Structures are given as structure tokens and as C-alpha cells.
Amino acid sequence: MPVQYEKREHVGIVTLSRPEARNAWGADLTEGIERSFDAMEDDDDIRCAVLTGDEQGGAFSAGANLKDPDTHSLSSMADFIKGIPKYKRMPFDVLSNFPKPLVGAVNGYAIGMGCIITFCCDLIVASEQAEWRLPQVALGILPAYGGSVRLARWVGKGMAMRLAMGFPLSGEEAYRIGLAQWLSPHDELMNKTMEVANHLAALPPLAARMTKESLVKGLDIPNLSDASRVDLYRFMALELTEDKAEGHHAWRERRPAVFKGR
Numbered sequence: 001m002p003v004q005y006e007k008r009e010h011v012g013i014v015t016l017s018r019p020e021a022r023n024a025w026g027a028d029l030t031e032g033i034e035r036s037f038d039a040m041e042d043d044d045d046i047r048c049a050v051l052t053g054d055e056q057g058g059a060f061s062a063g064a065n066l067k068d069p070d071t072h073s074l075s076s077m078a079d080f081i082k083g084i085p086k087y088k089r090m091p092f093d094v095l096s097n098f099p100k101p102l103v104g105a106v107n108g109y110a111i112g113m114g115c116i117i118t119f120c121c122d123l124i125v126a127s128e129q130a131e132w133r134l135p136q137v138a139l140g141i142l143p144a145y146g147g148s149v150r151l152a153r154w155v156g157k158g159m160a161m162r163l164a165m166g167f168p169l170s171g172e173e174a175y176r177i178g179l180a181q182w183l184s185p186h187d188e189l190m191n192k193t194m195e196v197a198n199h200l201a202a203l204p205p206l207a208a209r210m211t212k213e214s215l216v217k218g219l220d221i222p223n224l225s226d227a228s229r230v231d232l233y234r235f236m237a238l239e240l241t242e243d244k245a246e247g248h249h250a251w252r253e254r255r256p257a258v259f260k261g262r
Helices: 027-042 077-089 091-096 113-120 147-155 157-164 171-177 186-201 205-218 224-239 242-253
Strands: 003-008 011-016 048-053 059-061 102-106 109-111 123-127 131-133 182-184
Touching: 003 027, 011 027, 011 186, 027 091, 048 059, 048 186, 059 113, 091 113, 102 113, 102 186, 109 113, 113 131, 113 147, 123 171, 123 186, 147 157, 171 182, 182 186, 205 224, 205 242, 224 242
Parallel strands: 011 048, 048 102, 059 109, 102 123, 109 131, 123 182
Antiparallel strands: 003 011
């Protein structure tokens, strides 16, 4: 299967798997991501997701399959316009709209589409062997699906422009500029990723979801006053949850909290 799914307690792990082609993209990966993340969204037992690449492929994802002559080809503008509705379920939107915390474990080359998709994660753990590349301009196209804009939200215009114009970004640089929040020795990448994911999965799931929503949606609100006002409603909604009461009781009683997502 080009997309593998594994469940470890409260963490769902999705692996891009086309090892013979460095986990290169295809319609089957798009379908597999949609299927896996829809299932995790509906599964209340899953509180955090991880996205990574098959280690046997030696990459996170090499992006589009350029050996296929149909890649980046268009038969007609009419066909493109009629196909626009399909883009509503592109993996970039599926991942960006996933309501639970999503951790990217970048274990090697992240190129083109494989690069842009990492910008849809909430947190990134990078291997020391990770490398981000956007080669689209050199191919006469551009990083589509808001690729450069998504990156600019992480690291600012200058670094986004640098990567968009074809300059590579190493794992160490990604960590230094804030694209990756953790940098790990390659052999320890998944251990570190699971440490991060298990921390997120141990949080009250409703509070984690609302905090993600507050940050992601707040970036689209043009002023801080309005963003703050919207957060009041999220805060009051969480005030009425069982997990809020449990968290406060556990703190006062000096005991581990048991959260149920209620």
C-alpha cells in the first residue's frame, strides 16, 4: 500500500510508502492520505497524528514522479476548470483542516509536493539527514497549492523566497530558522517523534483541538482584538468540559489527570 497506517495507543502514524521511488507522489498517495486522516478524525481514541516517509525509500517524499510523461501536463483549460472541484480534497487541505495535532517526522529528502506537505503539519521533527527542496521554478512552474505562502507563515518572506527559488534547506537550517521544532539524529528520529506525539496525546484532547484551532484560524484574522474575542468563546466552551474539571482537580490533588475528551 502506498500509504500505511498504524495505531499506537492514542497516536496514529501515517507513512508515505513507495520505497522504490523515494516515496514519490501519485494519485494513490492522495487517496491514501484522505482515507487515513478521515479515519483518524472520526476515531476519538486518536488524539495525535504523525506523518512520515518510508525509511526504505531513503526520503520523506521525492514529490511528483517526473519519469511519468503525464506529470505536470494539461490536456486543456476546459478539463482543468471542470476538475477544480477535486482540488477541495487535495492532501494539503486534508492535512491543514485536520483538527487534531499533527507532527511531521521528516526523515530525508522532502521535495516538491513532498516538501509543501510538511508545511501543513503543526510541528516538525527533522532528522539530521532531512533536506527540503522546491525545484518547481527550474521546471518552468511554481510551488502550487500555496506552497511558498504556507512556508512564509513559518519562516517569513525571505527564507520562503529562498526555498521557492530553488535553494535547498538542510535539517539543521530548518531547525535554526524555526521550520523544524526539533532536530534529531537520524537513528533516533521516530523515538523523538513519538516522545513529542505522546506528550500531545496525553493532553486534554478538546483543549488541544481548540488551541490548534485558535492558532491556525487566528492567523487568518486581520487584527488581534478580533482574534482575542473569538478565543473567549473557545475558552468558555472548554470551561464546561469534564476534562477541564478533571485537570483542575488533579492539579489540586497532586495526581496524574485522566482525560476522556468530554
